[in-house]
Amino acid sequence: MLDLDLLPEEYAVCRLPAGSPLPASLSNGPDDKSVISVTWAPDEMSIICPSDRVPDGATVEAAWRCLRVVGPLDLALTGVLASLVTPLADARVNIIAFSTYDTDYLLVPRVRLSEAIDTLSAVGHRITV
Secondary structure, eight states: OOEEEEEEEEEEEEEEOTTOOOOGGGTTOOOTTOOOEEEEETTEEEEEEEGGGOOTTOEEEEEEEEEEEOSOOOTTOOSHHHHHHHHHHHTTOOOEEEEOSSOEEEEEEGGGHHHHHHHHHHTTOEEEO
């Protein structure tokens, strides 16, 4: 089973129009306890960031909490996200997942955090809060 850390901040999922430059609120990158993900796509720029760093003018869905799989993970591993997403889907907890080179992250709604932790713990994952 996996070890996960609950990151301390509340997170937001943001959308800016396609072709937007990197917002100034994100130009310093994350601090040593948070994570920021920026994805440029042909039809949008998506940003996952701490709620206190939401870019001006973004469409925002807030009040998410972030679980980080303790890594680094070998890129050849299979089933890591499935072992997290499947029990949460069965419990009807909605998620947003994203990955970096070293590990995987899951956002769960703040109002469903206890349920998500209980569900993941019940299938053997260890969560540090």
